[in-house]
Amino acid sequence: MKTSNFPIFTVKSDPSDAEVVSHKLMIKSGMIRKLSSGQYTWLPLGLRVIDKIQDIVRNELNRIDCREILMPLIQPNELWKESGRWSEYGPELLRFKDRHEREFCFGPTFEEVITDLLRQDLSSYKQLPINLFQISTKFRDEIRPRFGVMRSREFIMKDAYSFHASASCLDISYSKYMKAYKNIFNSLMLDFTMVDADSGNIGGSESHEFHVIANTGEDDLLLDDSNNGMNIEIAKEKYQEENLEKIVGKSGMTLKKGIEVGHIFKLGTKYSKPMNLRFTDENSKINDVFMGCYGIGISRVVAAAIEQNYDDKGIIWPKTMSPFQVALIELDSKKNTGIREYTENIYKALKNNGVDVIHDNRDLKLGNKLADWELIGIPNILIIGQKETENKNITLKRRDEEEKREVASEFINDSSLTV
RNA sequence: CGGGGUGUAGCGCAGCUUGGUAGCGCGGCUGGUUUGGGACCAGUAGGUCGUAGGUUCGAAUCCUAUCACCCCGACCA
Known part of the structure; x- marks a missing residue:
């Protein structure tokens, strides 16, 4: 999606x-x-x-x-x-x-x-x-x-x-x-x-x-x-x-x-x-x-x-009833087609793994997108921009955690992303 | 049904007391500059002020009626 x-x-x-x-x-x-x-x-x-x-x-x-x-x-x-x-x-x-x-x-x-x-x-x-x-x-x-x-x-x-x-x-x-x-x-x-x-x-x-x-x-x-x-x-x-x-x-x-x-x-x-x-x-x-x-x-x-x-940010869904398990945020893709390609690959891999993912390809700033997905209450937010594309990794922000962290791209196979 | 409150731009609100022909923030659209936690500048569109009647030279504003929505109560899975 x-x-x-x-x-x-x-x-x-x-x-x-x-x-x-x-x-x-x-x-x-x-x-x-x-x-x-x-x-x-x-x-x-x-x-x-x-x-x-x-x-x-x-x-x-x-x-x-x-x-x-x-x-x-x-x-x-x-x-x-x-x-x-x-x-x-x-x-x-x-x-x-x-x-x-x-x-x-x-x-x-x-x-x-x-x-x-x-x-x-x-x-x-x-x-x-x-x-x-x-x-x-x-x-x-x-x-x-x-x-x-x-x-x-x-x-x-x-x-x-x-x-x-x-x-x-x-x-x-x-x-x-x-x-x-x-x-x-x-x-x-x-x-x-x-x-x-x-x-x-x-x-x-x-x-x-x-x-x-x-x-x-x-x-x-x-x-x-x-x-x-x-x-x-x-x-x-x-x-x-x-x-x-x-x-x-x-x-x-x-x-x-x-x-x-x-x-x-x-x-x-x-x-x-x-x-x-x-x-x-x-x-x-x-x-x-x-x-x-x-x-x-x-x-x-x-x-x-x-x-x-x-x-105070919004809903925190129990994962079994969350509308999606993962929100995949794509950043700055307009100026760098490599980002779009990398995100698309991650998206497809997630889907192949049976992960219930929504790919946020809107042309908005990070803050807007994060605020939306935190309001909506999705348990896992994955962020991909310039940095991640170059490092071939992903930034993960869990709904129930304060800090973002960088994870390897293999993280898409992690069992926590599925119900 | 009883009590209280609110209806003004897509959303949130100000203006009403003291009548003079409608404004703010957010959002939208266009252009430009930006871009890692809700950007900035410039321009632009959008409102029979819930509805109907009345008072008045003139009503978002005053009066009457009515409708809708919210809260408390009674009631109920």
Whole structure:
């Protein structure tokens, strides 16, 4: 990839309407632009980060044999009436009529649609378990969207659903997802915790939340020294206490702020029963299907990762979700074709090595280019100008190091440049 | 929905109190000099001052309405 055909839209000044650091940095680095409140366009740079996260999520879900599907964004109200949520779900559910006066809603979550899907094709216990997921844009008409993509109305979510012949099978699957989620957030290199949670609007018997720990988080968590614990609603119930300070005293644990990036639920038969999703078991008996559902806020993960990894220069990406592994800066190439040739060779060699590299061939000064790539947060910056071309070496500036250093051109084979 | 705030050039802002026909920084474009941490000089383009109405000889400025956006709260994955 070269900057000549990969638009870089960095800006110098802080956007006037951004409050939290992730929102500011996502705008400044040119990852997103606002369309209207709670709705953002993902630019090429931002979308690369989304893609990196999705790759990791897909990989882990494939490992537990969860298969990908894609469901429509707009859903007919009949299904929601069947489940009872047409009346239960608040104004967050954006409803509208089509030209035939049929009522629809924008999908905030997909239990109804997938339950309907499965009841058409599921009949026997021999087909179970079934695990499906999708990654798609969801819409929730938030009371107050805020903090950029942290709490937006349109957002990208991975939602998975599992279907089982019994509660014990659901339990087994639930722990598989729990493990997969831990793998996902470990792969994303985030400081996170899993806590006992309230199942809220989605419903069901048991649920756990995954939080990225960050001071700017909107959720209160009660955690012990190893960051195990529960969300604050559960804590209030458990300790029969509303006052947060008293809860801390009673529990001996600490209050921390978290950004909820994942939530897993044991739904049981909450949807299968009212919507008649049933199967015939080995004794020819008809039973309700046991279900689980498992969400990850992909777009929110991006913001959460930044809240946890930045400095005064900009973002510091965990390498697994960085839009690029290497920014290759070419200097002064106008006056000396040897520089261009040497840089081009390094670029090609990096690509041949499978390094995810962006070649900055813009006609800008070193300071401008460094500032851009440090703002964007690329882990490795390689600089090539007159000096390096003559010495046949490269200057390396790591995002997490203060000083630049000269390395031999063979450095392009270094394993630290790949994920 | 309640409270607070902001809308002026692509971005960030000043001007508004005290009405006289719009300015600064950054960015853009052209030319030149530069070039290893956000260069300099010269020139140039770009704005129905959120929108609508009103007051006035005259409105970015005063009045009314309205819309959008941000913050706090209630709510929520």
